[in-house]
Amino acid sequence: MGDAPEAGLLGREPGERNYLTAGTTVRSWLLTTDHKRIALLYAAGITFFFFLGGAAATLMRAELVTPAGDLLTADEYNRTFTLHGVIMVWFFLVPSIPTTLGNFLLPLMIGANEVAYPKLNLFSWYLWLAGGLLTLFALLAGGVDTGWTFYTPFSTLYSNSHVLLAAAGVFVAGFSSIATGINFIATLHLLRARGMTWMRLPLFAWAMYATSLVMVLATPVLAMALLLLFAERAFGLPIFDPRAGGDPVLFQHLFWFYSHPAVYIMILPAMGVVSEVIACEARRRVFGYEFMVYAMLMIAIIGFMVWGHHMFISGQSPFASLVFSALSFVIAVPSAIKVFNWTGTLYRGQIRFSTPMLYALGFVGLFTLGGLTGLFLASLPLDVHLTDTYFVTAHFHYIMVGGSVSAFFAGLHFWWPKITGRLYSETLGRFAAVSMFFGFNFTFFPQFVLGYLGMPRRYHEYPPEFQAWHVMSSTGAVVLAFAYLWPLCYLGWSLVKGERASDNPHDATGLEWQTRSPPPTDNFAEPPIVTGPPYRYHEEGYAPHAPAAADEPQRP
Amino acid sequence: MIQASTLAPRVDGIFWMLTGLSVAIMLLVGLLILIFSFRYRRGSKAKRGPVPEKLSGEIEIGWTVATLFVFVFVFWFAAALDTEQFEIPKDAMEIHVVAKQWMWKLEHPNGAREINALHVPVGVPVKLVMTSQDVIHSFFVPAFRTKQDVLPGRYVQAWFQASKVGTYHLFCTEYCGTDHSRMIGGIIVQSPADYARWSSGQPQGDSLADQGAGLFVAMGCTGCHGGSAVVRAPSLAGLYGRAVPVGDGRFVTADEGYLRDSILLPQKDIVAGYAPVMPSYQGVASEDDVVKLVAYLKSGKVK
Ligand code: HEM
């Protein structure tokens, strides 16, 4: 059974069939192999984890309003920031864009009906969920106090918290990441529509490709590191224990060999989203499309060679530090190219300041500042002073939260009409985008100052002279929390009462806009044929990809 | 931000240079976005039309090369300062640091000990020889722009030269468990006269090396390494700093790390020509004992 007789919560028209109305039972969702439905399954989980991690952040910021540890005990604080870090990194940021927007859009964008391995796709959602629940259980059953980095020998020999359970959860979730990566790579190689050559791929699809490469190649190293941690902690095998001749720093090498590329798992998808949004809302072909593609591939490749810049003060050889420092500067070049090209895309455009565009422009600003402060950390003598202080905390929040999360919101709003078939209130949306930008800077800019002044990270108490900056940061966090919660309201409203969206409300060129909103279960009635490059926005009276796939005339 | 070491102003030089560069780039990008946003907003009368293919190619190559050039310059500038700091001055005063959850234990060359506080004279290079008794900690003095992870099972070194009298924060900044944020202390920089007065007022104790000499006998090291017993084990006189032949033709420099390993992990590098009979002092010699033994072996008093 399944067809809703009336216009359902999301249905476009009474009785119309789309992927949402194709089945309404719980079973039809939990056993679905439709990439669009799986995207929504992920979206539900990710939203949950985002707000859980956010609650922990709120608790931390409340604690840090005063220099004394008066709200939480030391252990509680340590467990709170570990919960925040573990959840935000592995169960929100890493999967966020690829598993939701990526799953939903990738087949649509390349004119395919499915991902290459639909069952693997569903399986990877279950893996991710299992990992998440395992970790959640560890965090609730008393918590973990190692920080999301699990540094040895603290994690293996000294911590008396639920390290193994949490690590097991992350380990399991890693396989979900690998499965998604394999699936996307195969999809892009095997299922592109006729005429969709590599150089005609939308940049979002390229971003998914680069991200998937990193996922598939880097994640196994994390799995190895966690296995070794497991072996030492559970069975006492001397791997990191210096008293038995082990090397405590080995873990850091393995960990960052994964986790540095992992920040590109978080930021490359964001770059893809922002490229789509800016091109459409400025109505121009992305400036230097080919350069944008190569820049992403360069970032993915060089990203594997810079892990040592997390360990400049760990006692590694000074020569190694010099090499890692140099490579870190090199990787900044493709990132800079991308910023310049987004800016260049605006030149001679027809710019519309819609909600997604405001988020995307906010992304460019925050990512640029985050990236520039990366140069500070890549400079050896400066890194010595700044590392493990709030400067680092600010830096990675600018990239990962200011960058990645802003882009996620940009994409969510941009494709919302396609995903749900509904429109949201532009006024409320713009308001949220602007408050997020200001709230974010208000929260995290003071942390750069704190770091330069010498405030170490992961401190539950601190000398009183740092207080003013902490209070500022916590005040900003209130604004930011509001900006994250607000969309929940108007997007929720839009689901129920939102105006119906046309098939292509932004008048965009991507193939995903050539089908109905929301799309039918099998995406396209006829396989589309691609005849030209993407983003033909400024060509006078551009012809969208032909033939139009949907079977009815549709422009409002 | 206070600059209390010879290094601090130079690090700040790079900091402000990069801040200037960042502000310039932020302004450039920000202004371009604002100008384009205004000029090319939808419905404005600005001229549009395509950018010539040729021109856009040149712009791309231009800014790629320009950023690469700027970044290489910054790297070179920063790396130069770093390599200059490699060499620890030979005449540096040597302080031994043992970190543990959650305190700093510091020992002066004359045997004076402090916990969570370190007195040093201004204008004198100070070398820190550090190790940890448990997890990884990090020795951080913001006013000096000095930081170094302190690892268990290994000696790491750092140095600074204080340039201003005063009291400065000492933080642990590698997360190390429950009381991480309380593992803090103060560095008290004094004029040489004040330092001398402070130092002479301390319960002197024996110097580290002298205490080490006592341990050397008490722990039975002399049984094998003593003057008359060198058949079984190499003599340790004048060992420090020499290149020692080990096993398969390699040479290892006898630095602090080697001495330490030889005491705790004697099977790691066996001196050529000797049987691997030395027992490990793991669990027998405490971290403090090892520091003293190493100080003795370095002292030139070994016969
Ligand atoms: C209202 C928003 C947020 C606030 C106020 C906030 C605040 C904080 C604070 C105070 C810390 C601890 C710093 C330390 O002592 O080391 C922290 C760490 C961290 N945050 Fe956030 N955060 C926010 C949002 C996010 C989001 C959205 C993410 C990821 C999507 C994130 C990722 C991280 C990570 C990875 C760490 C490192 C954890 C660690 O040090 O172990 N944060 N955050």
Ligand SMILES: [Cu+2]
């Ligand atoms: Cu510590």
